[in-house]
Amino acid sequence: MIEEPERPAAYREPQxxxxxxxxxxxxxxxxxxxxxxxxxxxxxxxxxxxxxxAVGTIYRRFExxxxxxxxxxxxxxxxxxxxxxxxLRAADPSLSGVMDAYAHALLQSFADSSSLFPELLRTRxxxxxxxxxxxxxxxxxxxxxxxxxxxxxxxxxEPQQALDTAARAILGAxxxxxxxxxxxxxxxxxxxxxxxxxxxxxxxxxxxxRRHHAET
Numbered sequence: 576m577i578e579e580p581e582r583p584a585a586y587r588e589p590q591x592x593x594x595x596x597x598x599x600x601x602x603x604x605x606x607x608x609x610x611x612x613x614x615x616x617x618x619x620x621x622x623x624x625x626x627x628x629a630v631g632t633i634y635r636r637f638e639x640x641x642x643x644x645x646x647x648x649x650x651x652x653x654x655x656x657x658x659x660x661x662x663l664r665a666a667d668p669s670l671s672g673v674m675d676a677y678a679h680a681l682l683q684s685f686a687d688s689s690s691l692f693p694e695l696l697r698t699r700x701x702x703x704x705x706x707x708x709x710x711x712x713x714x715x716x717x718x719x720x721x722x723x724x725x726x727x728x729x730x731x732x733e734p735q736q737a738l739d740t741a742a743r744a745i746l747g748a749x750x751x752x753x754x755x756x757x758x759x760x761x762x763x764x765x766x767x768x769x770x771x772x773x774x775x776x777x778x779x780x781x782x783x784x785r786r787h788h789a790e791t
Contacts, residue, residue, distance in 0.1 A: 601626045601633055602650050605643055610691045614644060651691075652710040655684040659714055663721040670725035670780065675773035677718050678745050682769045685753040686760075711746065718742050729780045741776040748772055 604625035608617045619640055623630045637643045659680040666676035722738055731737035752758050752768070759768045 597628060597632065598636060601628060602647055605647050606691065609647070619643065648706060652706060656710055656713050658684050660717050663717055666721060670722060670728045671773070671777045673721045673725065674741065674776045675770070678772040678776065679769040681745060681749040682752065682765050685749045686765060714746065715742050730783045731780060732784050737780055741780055745772050745776055
């Protein structure tokens with residue numbers, strides 16, 4: 576019998592609009608504190624004070640700080656998925672439009688609480704890594720779906736594999752930028768860097784495989 580991986584106990588989802596608004600305020604407060612002071616300095620009492628709620632209100636929803644952090648991780652990852660999906664839907668209807676939108680969306684989503692996001696995945700262990708992996712899979716799916724109508728423009732011998740490579744390169748570059756001490760910051764600099772990532776991806780996708788041609 577295969578043992579199921581350990582999962583954190585799910586916090587209680589709000590059933591009413593007022594409760595949902597309170598939960599959103601609590602998670603926003605937790606993110607603000609964690610982003611400025613770090614996860615270790617974040618406390619239930621501090622979050623309650625920042626959110627303007629009683630400590631007991633948080634404990635009625637979360638068993639402990641770890642469960643609050645799990646909910647915060649979920650919120651941040653869901654927000655990234657939704658943002659990237661939204662930007663891809665609004666992309667120019669072309670292969671270059673999709674790749675540019677993907678690069679800009681990812682770079683912007685990592686810039687949002689950039690110092691906190693890597694810390695959430697790095698310090699919370701396997702559970703957060705598994706959730707992060709699901710987000711990466713979803714972002715990859717979103718790109719493939721958006722680029723599907725334009726795959727006939729790709730000049731690599733295996734278009735789907737080429738898209739996978741381009742997606743990994745952009746994602747890796749955006750994540751790497753978020754953890755660098757000299758990260759690209761500022762709207763203008765991020766815009767320029769995202770354009771460069773999009774150009775790099777398109778140049779690769781539209782360039783025939785030189786090794787393949789040499790062999791044939």
